[in-house]
Amino acid sequence: MKVIVKQWHAIAQWQWDTGKTDENxxxxxxxxxICRVPFEGCCPTCKVPxxxxxxxxxxxxxxxxxxxxxxxxxxxASKQQCPMDRRQWVTAERKVAAGDL
Amino acid sequence: MSVVYSRRLKKELQEIQIEQADPAKRAAxxxxxxxxxxxxxxFSIEVLGDSLYKNETFHLxxxxxPEYPFKSPAVQFVVSDKxxxxxxxxxxxxxxxxxxxxxxxWSPTLSVMAICITIQSMLASCKKKELPEGNDDYVRTAPDxxxxxxxxxxxxxx
Numbered sequence: 001m002k003v004i005v006k007q008w009h010a011i012a013q014w015q016w017d018t019g020k021t022d023e024n025x026x027x028x029x030x031x032x033x034i035c036r037v038p039f040e041g042c043c044p045t046c047k048v049p050x051x052x053x054x055x056x057x058x059x060x061x062x063x064x065x066x067x068x069x070x071x072x073x074x075x076x077a078s079k080q081q082c083p084m085d086r087r088q089w090v091t092a093e094r095k096v097a098a099g100d101l
Numbered sequence: 102m103s104v105v106y107s108r109r110l111k112k113e114l115q116e117i118q119i120e121q122a123d124p125a126k127r128a129a130x131x132x133x134x135x136x137x138x139x140x141x142x143x144f145s146i147e148v149l150g151d152s153l154y155k156n157e158t159f160h161l162x163x164x165x166x167p168e169y170p171f172k173s174p175a176v177q178f179v180v181s182d183k184x185x186x187x188x189x190x191x192x193x194x195x196x197x198x199x200x201x202x203x204x205x206x207w208s209p210t211l212s213v214m215a216i217c218i219t220i221q222s223m224l225a226s227c228k229k230k231e232l233p234e235g236n237d238d239y240v241r242t243a244p245d246x247x248x249x250x251x252x253x254x255x256x257x258x259x
Contacts, residue, residue: 077205
């Protein structure tokens with residue numbers, strides 16, 4: 001039998017590589033602790049997920065939507081601390097292998 | 102104003118309502134009484150098991166700031182003819198509570214349920230029923246909203 005492909009369309013899926021392996025497959029890990037929206041969704045102030053609403057990593061290993069974290073850090077109450085562990089927030093370089101980019 | 106973040110509050114409410122309907126998931130002794138809007142919610146709190154507050158039920162009022170969760174909600178015990186606040190060294194007779202997570206130690210990753218559980222355990226660990234020092238002076242001059250008070254968190258034991 002001879003098959004001629006006339007048309008095709010590709011489907012792709014993306015997700016943020018938070019660098020965390022969730023052994024138990026726990027989806028709780030994949031929501032922003034500030035807005036409680038999944039990382040794959042965007043922060044409440046954005047309309048479209050993706051590069052325009054990126055994630056931010058702290059040296060302490062905690063991850064948030066960048067916009068949510070910056071909003072928190074901008075408040076006096078934050079004392080510039082990570083909302084999870086109250087350590088001084090230091091933004092970490094994204095730890096992703098070059099091949100994954 | 103971060104109206105957009107009210108979505109988070111709606112989500113919390115949904116989760117609480119689901120939990121309340123399921124005895125296996127429900128935080129024992131904590132019940133949502135009223136949440137007609139995203140401004141003020143009421144809970145009832147009991148300490149189950151052995152404690153100084155056995156068989157007592159308290160009502161907690163939680164008022165949200167438009168900036169929630171970036172700002173903590175105003176949380177206090179209800180004082181009325183029917184319900185009284187607990188007698189506790191961190192709870193004033195006007196219902197105001199001195200707890201660091203409601204002020205300086207607030208974090209946007211905390212939730213309403215986390216607050217209720219913290220307050221419940223604050224009662225559970227109480228060793229002696231007594232009023233806070235300077236209760237009368239405080240109550241006489243206290244603002245309506247406890248968030249306007251600058252509490253000093255001096256005692257981590259209870």
